[in-house]
Amino acid sequence: MSKSIQEIQEEIIDEFSMFDDWMQRYEYMIELGKSLPLIDEKYKIEENLIKGCQSKVWVHAELNGEKLEFTADSDAIITKGIVAILIRAFSGHHPSDILEADTQFIDEIGLKEHLSPTRANGLVSMIKQLKMYAIAYQTQLK
């Protein structure tokens, strides 16, 4: 059986607990941001763009059986690193599980400031968008 969102989040918290300081955490995030192909270029279109004022975030959602799969990207690399973490936690789950999940784990890995509503990096809107997709597809599955 695949891992639950909760389990994945705990896994991420574990990984980040190995780092001693912010610099290591950020270096890891930048690595994540650089290494992952997060979205098919054809989905990096205006319709999928969340305008975060400073950094842009694209989100695409697709239903695969009963699982909702997300791909996303950002033009800023630190934002992209967090996008990668969020996608890892939220993608590939049932819409109702996605709706129930929270983002508390971002606090616990020391990246809280990036999810502040005033941060202007598109992440808060991105999470909102993930949940909106989950609502839409949940209705479809019923």
Place this chain on the structure above:
Amino acid sequence: MSTATEALAYSVEKIREDFPILKREVNGYPLVYFDNAATSQTPQQVIDVIVDYYSNYNANIHRGVHALSQEATDKYEQARKKIQEHFNAKKAHEIIFTSGTTHGINLVANGFGSLLKKGDEIIVSALEHHSNIVPWQILAEKTGALLKVIPMNQKGELIYSAFEELLSEKTKLVFVNHVSNALGTVNPIEKIISKAHEYNAAVLVDGAQAAPHIKADVQALNVDFYVVSAHKMCGPTGVGMLYGKEEWLNKLPPYQGGGEMIATVTFEKTTYADLPHKFEAGTPNICGGIAFGAALDYMNNLGFDKIAAYEEELLHYATKKLLEIDGMEIYGVSKEKTAVISFNINGMHPYDIGTILDKLGIAVRTGHHCAQPIMDFYKIPGTVRASFSFYNTKEEIDAFIKAVIKAKAMLA
């Protein structure tokens, strides 16, 4: 280096003593505050005035017969007088207290709504802040007037000859900032004002970014309107001033209705109060106005010549050091600029650089600086902007340079 700058450079440590916030740590590092173009820090002398107001004579002004009200009114009007003297306005009632630059611009734009007609033309510059574009767009839409734009060159300067070509008998208004917030370019407003006047067009100058560095003389400039915010020049937020020539302020209708701005009210007709009260509806930011006056005292005490000379030194020092970094691109390289450096490195996102600088205790601004047309011109999403003030030091610039190099290494 002149003796004057030496004297100030020498006393910068003493000046820093006046700013309690500069002793702060951020993320475990001593704060390096290079976001002065967004808002300046507040000296103890101004903080004391704010505390004194609320501790000793807080009262509503202009209408009370009691002692506190009288005291507050006197102090508030003294502040208006200080502002008048600072900007060399002919009359105190040509100084209108506002909530800030944006308020001042909107007040004038709204007023011109009743003076413009279809086919009239408004000229703005390509270097404007959104707050000096949007109100004119709304005004143009409302009146059917046409909005024209003075283009800029690669160095981040306005193309003056293009401005001359835009002018015609149809031009009624010209809006330009004294200093660009995104690039620091000082615009040739003397020339722009006198040329616009040849066509009887009124000129509004947004002085928000100039006021902390340049002491503008509104009579010598012969400018029709000049707007500033106190919080960019050591004063509190939420207060600013609109200077308008008396004849223009008399022509403009009131912006907001309310108490204070009326002479008599019946349900048939209301007559408006005289200047400046016609534009100051409701209870103003009394404490803010008084503290604005104190901020001007503080800066004038230091001396604007000394401030400008010292800041220029910081600008040159930082520019030179930054350019030693490989892949550094500085936007806005006009000879005439204030202590602002807007830059990018090797296509790295400004948000990423700003985030790492913040982690190292360094406050800069990143993004489009509310001047998207400028970013579109350079085809970039934004820049990192470091802006210096007279209380910053070369040691802080060294820490900043080290942090930029660190960020570049992390992001490469």
